[in-house]
Amino acid sequence: MAHYQYKPKVIKAWAFYDWANSVYSLVISTAIFPIYYNSVTTVNGSDQIEFLGATFTNTSLYSYALSTSFFLVALMSPLLSGVADFSGRKKSFLRRFCYVGAISCAGLFFFDDVDMIWLALLASILASVGFWGSQVFYNAYLPEIAPRRLQDKVSARGYSLGYLGSSLLLILCLALIEGHSFIGLEKSFATRLSFLLVGAWWALFAQITFRNLPEPVERKSIKWRTLTNGYRELRKFWIQLKKLGVLRKYLVAFFFFSMGVQTVILLASVFGQKALGLSTLQLISTILIIQFLGILGAVLFSKISEKIGNFKGLVLAIIIWLGICGAAFLLQRSDPNVAIKFYMLGGTVGLVMGGIQSLARSTYSKMLPEKGEHTTYFSFFDVTEKMAIVLGTFAYGFIEQMTGDMHYSALTLGVFFLLALLAMFYLKSSERISM
Template sequence: MADAAGTGGAGTGAAGTAGAGTAAERRREQHGWYFYDFAASVYSASVLTVFIGPYLTNIAESAMDADGFVHPLGIPVRAGSYFAYTISASVILAVLLMPMVGALADRTGRKKPLLAATAYTGAAATAAMFFLSGDRYLLGGLLLIVANASMSVSMVLYNAYLPQIAEPDERDTVSSRGWAFGYTAGSFVLILNLVLFQAHDSFGLSEGAAVRICLASAGLWWGAFAIVPLRRLRDRKVVREPGAEAVGSGWKQLVATLKDMRRHPLTLSFLLAYLVYNDGVQTVISQASLYGSKELGLSDSTLIGAVLLVQVLAVAGALGMGRLARIYGAKRTILGSLAAWTVTLGAGYFLPAGAPVWFFALASMIGLVLGGSQALSRSLFSHLVPRGKEAEYFSAYEISDRGVSWVGPLVFGLTYQLTGSYRDAIISLVAFFALGFALLARVPVRQAIAAAGNPVPDRI
């Protein structure tokens, strides 16, 4: 990669990192890098999206008192809210850890041991979900917090490799292939899990036992395939600058990273645009099943089938939009995807109730734009990161991706509260894509890449 990991900027704590190597070395690392998406995405697709929410809620309800409350650490919490609060706690922990771990990775150059530690902590916590039964809601909450936070922190380290293993002109393709690998694994394991879940009687299993096996299998998959990137990725040597500061606490390091970003206002402008439109993306993902269930009256099997369809088509979407980016550039392709998201939500507003075929059509549209918009956003941001600060800046990116996506659900919930209509709630999310489109369109990406000290690709 041309100067992709050369001398770091002032105050980075690193003078530079080793280059990406020869074409053969890059390909070897890229192939290994793809497999971390292949390993970890099963957790998101199967555990987080499908199984753990309803199962953990059922466990909490089995432990609730006569008033419908459980009492973790003596705090009264409605059993039906326990899962949501647990996810929020995991996000808070991740926000504290991501900047600190990202800065540590950049300043020591030892991304791989940190990736191994976070990956296997998350995989072990997920596999241990096999032991969730009865009224063990505290154990379930603890395991989910550890697994979800570990996933977020590991993705900081994983994403930070992208500028080091791919030439500037390769990154759109490499990032898109990573997402495609992830969605392929998610689809495959989700199919196996759904077969086991729906035919659990045929296997001599209770429904709860089938869910526990599905949860644990995601952890085993994550741990098994994480071996591939850990064998193929390599750490770069880092030269510490005299007087480099030690890594601080999570919040202190996050503040320091954001202050440093003020020296790169165009990078910060892109991150703001991403924060806005990604909030819309994450809200659609999290609320689509609710919309299908409550507004359209669709069955659980239809909703689970739609989730699987999104996973499958996201592979084609990621690869297809990667090819479009080679022709039109990443920025234009992302802008096109945001326009497609707007059309998709508009179509969703008019879906007739009780018509699964139209909901599957909506899921198809979401799948085709989902993977590509995420993959290209990651690759475009990688061009805007000052050299030697990959993990630190990607920690801020990951916080935007996972830690700050609460405004969209709030808008969705408030709209429903005021109107009593999930149709109005879903269409309210158009504002995130429209505003994100406007903010991204204003970012001069070529100028931003040059200002970050990176080579400008021929097509961006």
Template sequence: MTGDRRAVWSWALYDWANSAFATTVIAGFFPIFFKQYWSAQHEATTSTFHLGMGSALASAVVVLLAPTLGAVADRGGLRKPFLLAFTLIGVAATAGLFFVGQGQWLAALALFVLASIGFFGGLTFYDSLLVDVAEPARSDRVSALGYALGYLGGGILLAVNVAMTLSPESFGLADKGEAVRWSFLSVAVWWALFAWPLFRYVRENRPARPPAPWAAARAGVRELWQTFHRIRAHRAAWLFLLAYWVYIDGVHTIIRMAVDFGLSLGFESTALITALLLVQFIGFPAAVAFGYLGERWGTRKAIYLGLAVYAGVTAWGYVMTTELQFYLMAAVIGLVQGGVQSLSRSYFARLIPEGKSGEFFGFYNMMGKFAAVIGPLLVGATAAVTGDPRAAIGSILVLFGIGAWLLTRVPAETRTA
């Protein structure tokens, strides 16, 4: 670490803060509440289509913005200001969900898209700040700390929100619907509160003489086009981005579609949320363990292990029939999900040139978000063609295989100058 442990923990706490949105909103309550409350007047397939298109739109916006803004942020030392802007967008839109009434599916979807843009757009600048708080030799452990706190924080708030929906009267609420709406508001407050330490204590390494914002914007956009050539000049970086794009597609698709998949099999929503809690609380110690495993065994080997487990879980999902099996599948995913994500982030941080973290992480997050566009569309299209949700889940299996093979083509991890 750089010596400022407070900066490290403040940086990692942002994962604790925004993971509440990933768990309670994206993976948990929004898909269920959207289908059963805001879009109850539509057929199930129609609401699923709307949700998929909304998710894809949010990811597409981030795909278009992330590389350009990353380049601008590097030129002007603006990673923290950009992170603040996206955080405020996400917090405000999430809070807005509290005020959306029953049947107002378009308003709910619009706010969800805005909140998702705030969440995913901010990750570009949050991830790039890793190089300011951790030396390369410690990046595995620090990155894993962030993901571990994310699983714990997101899981704690989700557990409270689940308790609110199971027993609304204990919290002075009228019914389950009101409890869910208050859950969205609690996510906004949680996100804002625990994001604050990063903006207070993390120091961004800025250029000695940063240009004016407008000059930084012009230079950043111009430099963006040069980044394509620079990435190609760093063979390890662009090969890793290609591998990452393929295998993280599978990871993100499982995260986003797991609840919808369980609903398609007829599982109770309560059981699905319980399984999500399992992922969160198992993921906390598992992410920390993967950080140590990456340091001792090798980052790439540890990623291979995670992808092999994911492939096995995907194949298992094709034949799954009971809620108990869904619980077991969630537990196994919790063992590797944070590890694959955190080690991918720290692995890439060691491959990029000095002074280009925002720019290169812009492309890193672009690849991840572009996967989040294609993955749900792949599952949805397969389900539409075959009429079988199991076949849709099975289609993800090939992504892990191709991603792992591409990772073998990446040269040894070395920070470039």
């Protein structure tokens, strides 16, 4: 594994990729696109869609598309991380996935009618693959560019930059959409134009990262045997997990709370629009609250981890998430104060969203052995997260499809957090936790 000398310029470049690619997470996967998708695919008050010979509710079909994208990433990331480790082309693969994601976001511009549902789903899947595929290589840089004592702060710095950058673009897109008549555009066109802006922002700002991140001078050519190296490394790692008790038990907890966290991030705006009847402006305002408090939350939980340790910090975050899911289940469209309560709930989500993500990444990084290819370790971490999201988004869509009520889907997410909490307490009771 390559270790690079600690350089502030490299740290800034690494963290700036969060600024570049987080616009996908916010504008495409969380805020504007899910709302736009739901409005385009709701025809004459009906949310039923015929697709591939079957009938789906529009939001459950979207959930299944997200599940598909994460399943593809889970299958691909071991292969690609093995290739990157062997060939020394970590930055090259980061760049390629970045461009796949950015171009796919821009491609959503052409989704202007329910008949183009295939394009919406395909571009959504490819954009998700591009984003999450690049994260495998991005995360693997962390233990190589920052000493262990600084990894919490560096990780939080990345998330904070991501929240700030994506929030700025979301505000610009919101101004474009809400002020569409002032500049002589149709609202649909202004909304689709925001997807082009996401693609351009992601690709252009990523150049700062690509220009300054290090890469080994030696670049080996890729051979056929290399293509399965990542899977072989994962198999070795799976066997090693029997000896790495703390890491194995932590990954179980990480699996369960990732099912909840990532599903909330991906489908919260759809829940607010469809289950609670909130307007686009109310939903995006809530998401902006989440983003700006997310900046504070990432830093806050970094400070909390310094005071009480990573383990207690994560337990605190999981308990708060459990309460969020319970509160979401109790929210009703008929409540005259539903918008205010949704804002308050969004603020709470913001405080713990960045905190739990940042702590989850840095806690795992601290648990890794000093020696070994960290890309392989983070590949397993990412595969675990992606499979959690596959099951989380599928369960969310399936329960809505069966019950016709998203409130029960939200309640299910609470069960995932409860299981994560039990896994964390089992980890504490069976292992000595010093973090």
